[in-house]
Amino acid sequence: MEKEQSVEPRLPQGELHRVLRLAAVAHGLPDAVLVTGHVLLRYIPGDADRPISPARVQDLADERGCDPRTIRSHIRRLEAYGLVVDRSAGGGRRMIQRRRGRIVVLQGIDFSPMLAAADRIEHAALEAEIELDERRRLAARVSELKRQLRGLVMVGGDMAPPAAAALDASPSRHRGLPLRELAALVGRLEAAIRVLADDDEDAGSRIFSSDRTDEIVRPNTTEKDENPVCRPQRSQSGAEADALRHITLDMLAVALPFDWRARIERSGGGVSWASLTAAAYERAAEIGVTDAIWAEAQAELGRAGAAVLVLLADASSIERRGAIRCPAAWVRAMAARAETEPLRLSRNLFGLLHQARGADDPCPTLVPSHPQTWRNPSCLVS
Secondary structure, three states: OHHHHOOOOOOOHHHHHHHHHHHHHHHOOOHHHHHHHHHHHHOOOOOOOOOEEOOOHHHHHHHHOOOHHHHHHHHHHHHHOOOOEEOOOHHHOOEEEEEOOEEEEEEOEEOHHHHHOHHHHHHHHHHHHHHHHHHHHHHHHHHHHHHHHHHHHHHOOOOHHHHHHHHHOOOOOOOOOOHHHHHHHHHHHHHHHHHHHHHHHHHHHHHHHOOOOOOOOOOOOOOOOOOOOOOOOOOHHHHHHHHOOOOOHHHHHHHOOHHHHHHHHHOOOOOOHHHHHHHHHHHHHHOOOOHHHHHHHHHHHHHHHHHHHHHHHHHOEHHHOOOEOOHHHHHHHHHHHOOOOOOOHHHHHHHHHHHHHOOOOOOOOOOOOOOOOOOOOOOOOO
């Protein structure tokens, strides 16, 4: 009899608590639920054949200093993850009965499912820890990249607008993002910084190569004023007004490709400058127009001007039987051109409308405020 009463439990208390901690890591259990689980384990009798805790809800609530409903909620969480089974008697009674020192009745919260899945829980906890470490590393990398972009914004200059655009396109709070989204965010930020670094090097090379006398004139040009220093700088509002002169929303609505119309309709509204700009920004990434290129276009022509540039580049691309082979390069070239001379995007729009109507239809009528030069009578402006 004495030998039977001194039989060791199947698993010691330390092992039960260890598996519970691993389960908390694997399933992401809140700390309050984990503490309730540890308290339940302490009530398991040392000579029990199965890890069943007969602790009453009120006793647990008194020990934890909380409401009994909170304890019941914690136990339901443990059941939902398959860690325990409620083996209480009718009415939720939990009890232990002994006869001659041996347990004959033991009813309560059974941790046998947790013990049966101990190997699987340990493996899942290891994977969860690896993922958590990777998420922390990626989150730290995102914070570092954002600091670099904020530094470029604070310094100012040509790099400030694209750096600000890259920051605006990133979520303000990133530590709660899933692992895949964090990895994608790191890739986007690193790509943006690489583009800014390349642009900075190109700008430096242009500065050194332009250190020459004003007597050197580029060949095949008829412009007399080749010194950009002497050319008066135009404001963004003036450049935007020049670029969008004679362009109306009705004309843009006619020129919209089918997928653009679908995007705008899915947004729940009609064609407006806001919906057109949102659709253009979304489509820009799909045709290779990076955030840095968008920021350059927006800096020169404003948001509406950048949206019209993307629309013209996409609608006139080779994929849509147009003449533009690389829409992203065309948008960037037009944005750079806007720095030195006024753009007339109405010409490109009229050419696009003429292509859509057919070559036999008359060209759209343009009433310019000053003379404009058309490339050919068919109005096909590339």
